[in-house]
Amino acid sequence: MPEHVLVTGGAGYIGAHACKALAAAGYVPVAFDNLSTGWEAAVRYGPLARGDLMDRASIDAALAQWKPVAVMHFAALSLVGESMKDPGLYWRVNVGGALNLIEATIAAGIGDFVFSSTCATYGDQDGVVLDEDTAQRPINAYGASKLAIEQMLGNFRESHGLRTVIFRYFNVAGADPAGELGEHHDPETHLIPVMLDAIGGKRGALTVFGSDYPTADGTCVRDYVHVTDLADAHVRGLRWLQAGHGSRVFCLGTGQGYSVREVLDHARVVTNRAVPVVEGARRAGDAAKLVCGSARAVTELGWQPERGLGEMIRDAWRWSQNPLY
Incomplete structure (x- = not known):
């Protein structure tokens, strides 16, 4: 029987492409999304679980209904300019929502967690190819909120044995070559x-x-990376965890x-x-x-x-x- 994977932000740009990649790999992606920035028409490869990361009960309900073997976390506010104008919003939604999700994941007995982070956690380090060992010094609230989630996951690895793969990447671009999915933000800033x-x-x-x-x-x-290549990496990250490897951070770029x-x-x-x-x-x-x-x-x-x-x-x-x- 195919394994279910909960994909937060699965109706969004990157999350929808990840759902397509998961389905092609034999999983059933369950898109968990409040559709505030995502699109219901982008949910084409598995069921939609309407919910909000700020509502713990809706997360618990989705996990209880679909019983996923893993969680893939994309949902987040991600506008750098907005994060500088209203940092509190980014700390409340990104960090608070992630905490709700992680605690619900632990409570449901799910051990594998794939997190979509960002090279914005590194800040401005010119002349350096950013890799997993580069010091993280974010210069905006968006990057800071993602770094906080990475650190939070580290705490839960230590205390609860949560197995995590963290991906750091920056500019994602392109669209599904088959034309089924594409980038559509409102407002569009990329x-x-x-x-x-x-x-x-x-x-x-x-x-x-x-x-x-x-x-x-x-x-x-x-550094720009094609969204289809990025989605493939996330499936590989999930399989890495399911194969019994330990928690790992990976940077994705060209x-x-x-x-x-x-x-x-x-x-x-x-x-x-x-x-x-x-x-x-x-x-x-x-x-x-x-x-x-x-x-x-x-x-x-x-x-x-x-x-x-x-x-x-x-x-x-x-x-x-x-x-x-």
């Missing part, structure tokens, strides 16, 4: 979908936030950083259209350069990012022209 909407005339010119960073062209540099201007250049090639751009001021909490190494994931999980920036933009462009939700 560079690639905003850029493609500007190219397609769905919004005004793209604002480049800061052109005076200490990078080659003055714009921020990020090791290749691209500046905002380089992303715009790639988009012009893929779409054969100009990108309307205006210059703006820096955003509070933005790091100049974040590049994420993934040697451990490659070596220990057998994971390999197969899709480059061009494919991410092509898949996202295809989705933006015919979104299903």
Whole structure:
């Protein structure tokens, strides 16, 4: 009988892709989501359990009904700018919700927990490929809240034997190559979908936030990873735990950083259209350069990012022209 996995945020961008990957691997993904930012139409590969991480009873009910063998935790507030303006919101929702989930997981007798963290826990460390041993010094409340959850999981590993895989990654991009899933946030803040909407005339010119960073062209540099590759890593992380390996942290990235201007250049090639751009001021909490190494994931999980920036933009462009939700 197929094993169930509870996927918090399973109606969201990354969570929905993880559900598809889990289903392809023989699991039944149960999307636990309050649909505040997710989309019911994205829940295509298993049941939807409506609930909220701030409501412990709804978590307990979902765990009792579906009896999952593991929990995969994606649900979180994730806007850096918003986290700087309202840090209390991020501590309440991200950290408080995670605590409810972890305690419910322990109470239900579930031992395997996969957590979606972020390279934002590292802060601004230029000229360094960020890996699992890099010191974590977040510079915004979003990154700080994720680091707090990592530390909380460590406490529960020690006290309750919870087995955890933590993934740290930064810019996720692209869409399901089959066209079933894509990125749709409201509001949308991620560079690639905003850029493609500007190219397609769905919004005004793209604002480049800061052109005076200490990078080659003055714009921020990020490591982009395709959402399908990322989802594959999460399935591998779950199997790592089920195979009896110990708790582990993995960074996921390509090791290749691209500046905002380089992303715009790639988009012009893929779409054969100009990108309307205006210059703006820096955003509070933005790091100049974040590049994420993934040697451990490659070596220990057998994971390999197969899709480059061009494919991410092509898949996202295809989705933006015919979104299903």
